[in-house]
Amino acid sequence: MRIDGTPISDRSVYFIAEAGVNHNGDLQTARRLIDAAVESGADAVKFQSYVAEELVASDAPKAEYQDEAVEEKSQLEMLREYELSRDEQRDLMSYCDEVGITFLSTPFDRESAAFLDECDVDAIKIGSGELNNYPLLETVAAMDRPAIVSTGMATMSEVVDAYEIFAEAGTDDQLVMLHCTSSYPASIEHVNLRSMRAMDDALPIPIGYSDHTQAVETPALAVAAGATVIEKHLTLDRSMEGPDHQASMEPDDLSESISLARTAAVARGRPDKRVTPPEEEIKFVARKGLYAREPVEAGQTFTRENVAIKRPARGLPPTEYETVLGSRAATTLERDDPITEFAVDSPESE
Known part of the structure; x- marks a missing residue:
């Protein structure tokens, strides 16, 4: 109208x-x-x-x-x-x-x-x-x-x-x-x-x-x-x-x-919830990702002791924390390396 x-x-x-x-x-x-x-x-x-x-x-x-x-x-x-x-x-x-x-x-x-x-x-x-x-x-x-x-x-x-x-x-x-x-x-x-x-x-x-x-x-x-x-x-x-x-x-x-x-x-504004353009940059800085808390060798199991949740939002998001625990490292990681999907192998079998 x-x-x-x-x-x-x-x-x-x-x-x-x-x-x-x-x-x-x-x-x-x-x-x-x-x-x-x-x-x-x-x-x-x-x-x-x-x-x-x-x-x-x-x-x-x-x-x-x-x-x-x-x-x-x-x-x-x-x-x-x-x-x-x-x-x-x-x-x-x-x-x-x-x-x-x-x-x-x-x-x-x-x-x-x-x-x-x-x-x-x-x-x-x-x-x-x-x-x-x-x-x-x-x-x-x-x-x-x-x-x-x-x-x-x-x-x-x-x-x-x-x-x-x-x-x-x-x-x-x-x-x-x-x-x-x-x-x-x-x-x-x-x-x-x-x-x-x-x-x-x-x-x-x-x-x-x-x-x-x-x-x-x-x-x-x-x-x-x-x-x-x-x-x-x-x-x-x-x-x-x-x-x-x-x-x-x-x-x-x-x-x-x-x-x-x-x-x-x-x-x-709009009748929905969305990320605004100015928030995109802040989102990367303010949100977190999964990181190696300490050096992790390839084949080593991810545990609560060696997986940290830190800023910025590199690697997998914290929503994947429980999924990563119990899985094995596909590559060797140094301290504060982000844990990406390529760094995670299949879950450890019983």
Whole structure:
């Protein structure tokens, strides 16, 4: 699977800086968030695509964290204020092209998803709250383009059911699902990164992580645990008014978080155990072989008294120690000569 030509695999990490609604409805602030994402080293910057009246009912309550951050507005009023018009979204897409970063967005309804599809975005991101919005998932699955789906607030059966929608559409080969803790900010004790292993065991697709903690290290920990895609909220200033700023990282912290995540991806390596090229030289020096502890005449029996295990790894390996004992020397050996296979005759007969 690829996003904007970048392969999504366990050899690397694709990092999404989520601007979300942290622009507070201001286009210039949104552009500054794009600049910050570029400077931080992110692969993509993500916004939200919605029509406020289609997203929430007029009397919809805010979550507690939203109410604390934006006290005097209803959820509808808040979302209406932060809504980006389609022209504004096109402007941000063009600006992303100009500065060299991938534009992504999360649609909250089928019409917004269709708009993003018409704009030929590199991928569609589905938020955790839409995991059981099957009409939206079916619309995105039918687009035959990369999709990234967050799974906060979900059970494994709900995750599998959402995956099946893409599988039935034949587009699960372009799907990434993200483990997520939908709490703003999320505490470390609720992150549960081992959920990614359960998702990886259950699903034949790449698994990632959407982070809502305030710790710069958490994305790197997730990468070490197997995440191939990371999403992390970005703000210009945590003290700004708005629902997501407190759960977001300021640019300097995001830059550090991305750097740590990329280091973790390199350190994670391959899912096997092998000798690395730098280890080959050390292996010869550090491992041992069988040596003559004292002079051994041809025909003499090898015993514990005349066979030593020493560095470096010349001659037969220590795994052959018991096999060599009781055999006869095929040639004369001096002290510290390696005992090779050619120096060992057949075992001594009774």
